[in-house]
Amino acid sequence: MDKTKFLDLGNQPIANCFLSDDEFNDEFFYNLSVGFDEESCLVSHMDFVEPIRMFNENYAYRGSMSKTMRLHFKSLSERLKTILPQNPKVLEIGSNDGVFLKNWSVGSTFAVEPCGNFAEETNNLGYKTYPNFWDENLSNKILEENGKMDLVFAANCMCHIPNIDIAFSAVNDVLSDDGFFVFEDPSLEQMIDKCSYDQIYDEHPHVFSVIALQKILERNGLSVVNVDNLSVHGGSNRIWAKKTKGGVSNKSVQDNVDHEKTLGLDEIATFIKFSERVRQSKEDLKSLLTRCVDSGKKVISYGATSKSTTVFNYCEIGTDLIQYITDTTPEKQHKYSPGMHIPIIPPRVGIDDTVDFVFLGAWNFASEIKNKEKDFRGKFITHVPNVRLI
Ligand code: TMP
Numbered sequence: 001m002d003k004t005k006f007l008d009l010g011n012q013p014i015a016n017c018f019l020s021d022d023e024f025n026d027e028f029f030y031n032l033s034v035g036f037d038e039e040s041c042l043v044s045h046m047d048f049v050e051p052i053r054m055f056n057e058n059y060a061y062r063g064s065m066s067k068t069m070r071l072h073f074k075s076l077s078e079r080l081k082t083i084l085p086q087n088p089k090v091l092e093i094g095s096n097d098g099v100f101l102k103n104w105s106v107g108s109t110f111a112v113e114p115c116g117n118f119a120e121e122t123n124n125l126g127y128k129t130y131p132n133f134w135d136e137n138l139s140n141k142i143l144e145e146n147g148k149m150d151l152v153f154a155a156n157c158m159c160h161i162p163n164i165d166i167a168f169s170a171v172n173d174v175l176s177d178d179g180f181f182v183f184e185d186p187s188l189e190q191m192i193d194k195c196s197y198d199q200i201y202d203e204h205p206h207v208f209s210v211i212a213l214q215k216i217l218e219r220n221g222l223s224v225v226n227v228d229n230l231s232v233h234g235g236s237n238r239i240w241a242k243k244t245k246g247g248v249s250n251k252s253v254q255d256n257v258d259h260e261k262t263l264g265l266d267e268i269a270t271f272i273k274f275s276e277r278v279r280q281s282k283e284d285l286k287s288l289l290t291r292c293v294d295s296g297k298k299v300i301s302y303g304a305t306s307k308s309t310t311v312f313n314y315c316e317i318g319t320d321l322i323q324y325i326t327d328t329t330p331e332k333q334h335k336y337s338p339g340m341h342i343p344i345i346p347p348r349v350g351i352d353d354t355v356d357f358v359f360l361g362a363w364n365f366a367s368e369i370k371n372k373e374k375d376f377r378g379k380f381i382t383h384v385p386n387v388r389l390i
């Protein structure tokens with residue numbers, strides 16, 4: 001792939017690697033730059049971080065921490081069950097803590113999860129979970145041991161895989177002739193629209209447009225037959241694909257492609273303009289936080305997200321501007337944020353009357369958070385789609 005670089009987000013740490021204070025000196029950093037491939041229209045990192053650095057037994061992100069996501073996968077599973085044959089064979093790639101799996105029967109549902117801690121957890125729940133990275137070898141092994149799958153599902157996982165052609169072709173190998181490959185990932189169209197450059201971090205080597213996915217799936221024997229535009233994770237697309245010989249696309253596919261073309265998602269000029277907006281966003285956020293702190297206000301952040309790792313490291317925001325971060329995930333609490341080393345504490349001790357401003361690190365869960373924190377009397381700060389108080 002011949003990529004043209006359009007954005008440099010500076011030196012970044014592993015976004016989900018929360019540290020104790022004796023680990024600061026050994027922290028790994030890399031340059032996070034992003035480019036555009038004219039041929040496939042794929043937006044990807046210029047250099048990929050080795051997957052094992054991110055996805056290992058210390059992985060901290062738990063999909064089931066959010067009620068929004070639990071309900072999201074429950075309702076999708078109900079919908080899928082009305083479409084698939086009786087007792088379908090299901091494979092989930094990147095099953096995390098089982099937030100999707102739990103809606104399916106043990107015995108006919110299989111999983112792939114390279115993070116050992118979660119593979120063990122879902123194996124203990126009875127779902128046969130392969131603790132490996134997704135590739136052709138694993139797909140062949142699963143095929144031999146379990147046969148073809150009626151559904152291959154992946155949520156926030158396909159965009160994690162550096163060699164996307166191998167990933168899609170391995171799905172094609174294990175999919176039954178009438179099977180569905182359904183996957184959802186953050187949408188490039190939404191990222192550009194919201195200027196949510198924090199969708200870009202080590203775990204997201206690609207940010208997909210429907211235009212790019214259509215081209216890349218096609219060259220691996222799969223066709224996009226339906227696209228659902230979703231609000232989760234700050235704006236995602238759920239892609240429904242079938243083997244090319246059996247797939248008939250509905251109107252949603254062309255509508256998405258047409259809309260993306262109107263926005264210029266097939267042209268490098270669009271991404272160069274985007275990078276200018278990103279630089280402005282950095283200036284605006286730093287100046288708002290500095291004004292708050294200079295006037296004696298206490299500012300904290302809500303949600304120790306991978307997205308906020310990108311923001312804090314790119315904008316160089318440390319404890320001088322954000323005193324601490326609150327997060328409900330036990331694995332993140334009492335540790336420090338990657339790179340800028342901001343302490344993380346549970347919300348029940350972190351949100352009190354002394355807090356004036358809360359930066360929404362988890363801006364994608366803004367309504368869930370505002371609902372939970374009804375008693376908070378201060379103001380929330382967000383940077384999407386532009387820096388402001390809410
Ligand atoms: P995500 O944006 O990458 O999904 O991460 C969301 C993070 O925010 C995750 O660590 C859990 C945390 N969180 C809270 O602490 N409180 C909440 O109410 C919600 C919805 C998320």
